Amino acid sequence: MTPKAKRSASRPGLAESQLRRIALSFPGASEGTSYGKPAFLVGGKFFTRLRAEDDSVVLIVGSIDERDMLLENDPKLFHITEHYRNYPDVLARMALLDAATLRAMLERRWRAIAPRKLLRESDGPDDTKNRGESRKTGKQIRRRK
Numbered sequence: 001m002t003p004k005a006k007r008s009a010s011r012p013g014l015a016e017s018q019l020r021r022i023a024l025s026f027p028g029a030s031e032g033t034s035y036g037k038p039a040f041l042v043g044g045k046f047f048t049r050l051r052a053e054d055d056s057v058v059l060i061v062g063s064i065d066e067r068d069m070l071l072e073n074d075p076k077l078f079h080i081t082e083h084y085r086n087y088p089d090v091l092a093r094m095a096l097l098d099a100a101t102l103r104a105m106l107e108r109r110w111r112a113i114a115p116r117k118l119l120r121e122s123d124g125p126d127d128t129k130n131r132g133e134s135r136k137t138g139k140q141i142r143r144r145k
Contacts, residue, residue: 013095014102016050019057022103023048026110028118045113048106054081056091059105060112064088 014022023029023040032041039049049058056079061067067090070078077096084091092102111119 012098013093014057014097014099016094018099019048019050019094019102022099023106026106026114027122028114029110042110042113043115043118047109047113050094051091054091055094057094057097057102058084058089059092060087060089060109061105062088062108 020031020040024031026042026047028042029047030041031038032044033039034041034046034049037049040047046060048060050056051058061070064087067078067080067088070090071080076093078090078092080089080091092105114122
């Protein structure tokens with residue numbers, strides 16, 4: 001294990017092994033490649049990867065506006081390179097990233113790309129029929145008589 005990969009629980013930041021463990025904890029996640037680089041995939045779609053060049057994690061967010069908000073609110077943690085300027089991706093520095101933030105951001109990405117079967121299995125039984133709510137919005141729906 002490299003010195004960079006060793007991190008104690010009291011120090012901020014994640015080790016590569018922690019990134020791997022968290023990414024692979026999502027149903028359907030696997031290791032693969034993206035543009036020739038080691039990456040994590042879900043259903044064959046890009047999930048995340050470690051950028052060894054700057055010890056950062058590539059995270060796809062909902063929009064460029066959301067990415068820009070993250071960059072503005074926490075420029076020490078989040079950054080981008082010129083390559084990512086036109087994409088809704090943000091880079092998070094491993095040395096400053098915590099497991100809870102990574103897990104939450106990956107959860108959103110996983111929900112956006114996971115096959116429906118995995119989503120259904122993960123969410124458990126659909127009890128929205130009993131509540132009269134739409135599964136997508138949680139809003140009350142009208143039933144036909």
